[in-house]
Amino acid sequence: MQTFEAHREHAMPLMEAADLQDSLLSAANDLERLQTLLSDACATLLAGFCSASEQLRQLRPSAGGNAPPAVTLALNNLDGAAVALQFQDMAQQLIAHTQRRLRHCTDRLAIDAFSSEDDGDAVLEAAPLRPNPVVQDQMDAGAIDLF
Amino acid sequence: MHSILAVDDSASMRQMVSFTLKNAGFNVVEAVDGQDAFEKAGKHDFDLVLTDQNMPRVDGIELTKKLRSSPKFKTTPILILTTESSDQMKQAGRAAGATGWLVKPFDPAKLIEVIRKVVR
Numbered sequence: 567m568q569t570f571e572a573h574r575e576h577a578m579p580l581m582e583a584a585d586l587q588d589s590l591l592s593a594a595n596d597l598e599r600l601q602t603l604l605s606d607a608c609a610t611l612l613a614g615f616c617s618a619s620e621q622l623r624q625l626r627p628s629a630g631g632n633a634p635p636a637v638t639l640a641l642n643n644l645d646g647a648a649v650a651l652q653f654q655d656m657a658q659q660l661i662a663h664t665q666r667r668l669r670h671c672t673d674r675l676a677i678d679a680f681s682s683e684d685d686g687d688a689v690l691e692a693a694p695l696r697p698n699p700v701v702q703d704q705m706d707a708g709a710i711d712l713f
Numbered sequence: 714m715h716s717i718l719a720v721d722d723s724a725s726m727r728q729m730v731s732f733t734l735k736n737a738g739f740n741v742v743e744a745v746d747g748q749d750a751f752e753k754a755g756k757h758d759f760d761l762v763l764t765d766q767n768m769p770r771v772d773g774i775e776l777t778k779k780l781r782s783s784p785k786f787k788t789t790p791i792l793i794l795t796t797e798s799s800d801q802m803k804q805a806g807r808a809a810g811a812t813g814w815l816v817k818p819f820d821p822a823k824l825i826e827v828i829r830k831v832v833r
Contacts, residue, residue: 605725608725609724609725612725612728612729616728616732619732619736623736645820645821645822648729648733648820648821649818649819649820649821650818651725651729652725652726652729652817652818652819653818654723654725654726655721655723655725655726655796655817656796656817656818658723659767659796699766699767699795699796699797700796701796701798701799702796702798702816702817702818705818706818707818707819707820707823708798708815708816708817708818708819709798709815709816710813710814710815710816710823710827711803711813711814711815712812712813712827712830712831713806713807713811713812713813713814
């Protein structure tokens with residue numbers, strides 16, 4: 567078994583480890599800010615989307631008859647936008663997964679580079695157990711399977 | 714009017730699902746996760762449950778198992794709407810008793826078509 571001193575000999579120099587840890591923390595903080603920005607923007611987009619859809623639907627004749635072509639076209643365009651507006655859910659899951667990975671790396675680095683034998687058991691953020699649940703790389707509507 | 718329980722921990726997804734279903738003439742009750750959904754399912758009757766998979770407390774597959782163990786939801790259609798698209802997860806959903814597996818993002822017209830197909 568490797569002794570603590572032998573392990574420290576092969577460990578990353580402390581200054582380099584500190585810089586790397588700063589970079590990882592900074593990336594995690596940026597992702598958190600990105601998540602807030604996305605959430606705020608999406609709430610506004612959704613409110614505008616729902617309100618515009620509602621107003622357009624009220625322009626349709628209540629019984630029989632066809633809606634003016636411009637209204638039908640606008641409603642079709644909004645249906646297309648409804649798929650794209652679901653990006654926030656995917657983006658949030660991707661960001662949360664990446665943040666867990668970054669925190670795990672930061673904690674791991676702190677334990678390997680900075681801890682001493684006397685520190686006892688350090689707290690380590692667990693790495694995500696499963697691969698990222700979001701595998702989509704474009705905003706096309708997903709598959710449907712009925713069992 | 715058919716009543717649907719829409720379950721998702723993402724507020725934006727709940728809003729989008731709810732908006733789509735209400736526009737198609739369904740009555741919608743929202744739940745923020747599987748636990749909230751299970752509690753609401755005990756208090757109201759639903760013709761269909763549309764649930765996300767990855768949620769805190771109780772996930773979609775666990776919710777499906779819990780609902781299927783209740784006589785009230787033995788035959789109620791349960792659709793899982795999720796970003797997860799692996800065969801392994803789909804099979805787990807099927808084994809839990811889900812009626813179908815829909816991968817996000819959903820197309821509003823196709824979602825309504827599927828719901829009308831499975832709802833009684």
